[in-house]
Amino acid sequence: AQSVTQLDSHVSVSEGTPVLLRCNYSSSYSPSLFWYVQHPNKGLQLLLKYTSAATLVKGINGFEAEFKKSETSFHLTKPSAHMSDAAEYFCVVSEGYSSASKIIFGSGTRLSIRP
Amino acid sequence: DAGVIQSPRHEVTEMGQEVTLRCKPISGHNSLFWYRQTMMRGLELLIYFNNNVPIDDSGMPEDRFSAKMPNASFSTLKIQPSEPRDSAVYFCASSLEPSSYEQYFGPGTRLTVT
Numbered sequence: 491a492q493s494v495t496q497l498d499s500h501v502s503v504s505e506g507t508p509v510l511l512r513c514n515y516s517s518s519y520s521p522s523l524f525w526y527v528q529h530p531n532k533g534l535q536l537l538l539k540y541t542s543a544a545t546l547v548k549g550i551n552g553f554e555a556e557f558k559k560s561e562t563s564f565h566l567t568k569p570s571a572h573m574s575d576a577a578e579y580f581c582v583v584s585e586g587y588s589s590a591s592k593i594i595f596g597s598g599t600r601l602s603i604r605p
Numbered sequence: 606d607a608g609v610i611q612s613p614r615h616e617v618t619e620m621g622q623e624v625t626l627r628c629k630p631i632s633g634h635n636s637l638f639w640y641r642q643t644m645m646r647g648l649e650l651l652i653y654f655n656n657n658v659p660i661d662d663s664g665m666p667e668d669r670f671s672a673k674m675p676n677a678s679f680s681t682l683k684i685q686p687s688e689p690r691d692s693a694v695y696f697c698a699s700s701l702e703p704s705s706y707e708q709y710f711g712p713g714t715r716l717t718v719t
Contacts (some may be wrong), residue, residue, distance in 0.1 A: 524707065533609075533696055533710035534648075580648065592661070593638075593708075595648045 492517040494583045496596035504604045509553075509568040511599045513581035516562060523564045524582040525555055528598075534580065540564065551575070576603045609711035611697050617717045623685040626714045629678055630699030638708060639672055639682050640696040648696075654680065655702055687718045 497512040515521060522541045526534040538549025545557040551574075555566045564581060581596040610629040618624055630637050639651040652662040657674045665672070669688070674680040684691055694715050698708040 526710075533712050534698075534708075535710070536707040539707055593650065593653070595650070597647050 492521065492583050492585045492592060492594055494581050494594050494596040496579075496581050496599050498599050499597065500600045500602065502602040502604060503571050505573055506570050509566070509571045509575065509601065511566040511579050511581075511601065513555075513564045513566065513596060514562055515564060515581070515583045517583060517585050519585050522584040523555075523557060524584070525549065525553070525564075525566050526580045526582060528578045528580065530577070537566070537579075571601075571603050573603050573605070576601055609697055609699055609709050611695075611711035611714050613714060614712065615715050615717075617719065618687055619719055620688055621686045622718075623683065624687045624691075624716060624718075626682040626695050626697075626716070628680045628682070628697030628711060630680070630697070631709055632678065633701070634699035634709070635677075635702040636700045636706075636708075637674060637680050638698040638700075639680070640698065641693045642696060642713075643693045651682070684716075687716075689718045692716055692718050 494515045503509055520542055524539045525537040527537050528534045537553050538547045540547045540557045548554045553568045555564050557564055578598045578600050580598050584593045612627045635656050637654040640648055641651055642648045649664055651664045652672045653660050654674045670684055672682045694713045696710050696713045698710045700706045700708045
């Protein structure tokens, strides 16, 4: 069975400092992994995705994530936080490629940026 | 493309009334998802369609909830009768199949049941 755990419900960083949002997953097969961002009162938007290609994935707005199979992790990072990065971030795991695949969302991490 | 379209954007109704939420997926997408988001429970997948056929409805809370997809360009989520605990933001999303493709989310419908 697959699952996803976002280790921090809330992360607060100062503007200009690095961001690290942690995500661990479990999957019986080769998973697809995603990070989505949700700004206040908006729908979710894809930041980046991993689908068994390069393990270091670059996304929009300067974010990137590294797939580490040995650690079953897919942490999201950004070298320098911007005020506009304040939002909720969701890690998602999807197992397999059939139309009946399960898609599991993490519980979310709220990112706050201090001026 | 206009993206995923949901209507209404806001709905306020009284307990016991029927509520119908509507979704138009992105043209050409074969998979459609309904989610519910609350502060207490986070984001929950309610039901998932592929090629207009319900694939997984294990997240539908109870018989008061039903979803249909009569064609590739339209889906509804109905709650009858509605209860205050149904108050939430309901999101619709669509994607190309298979599920390794990204989902495109609509702006959501904020439902308040009084």
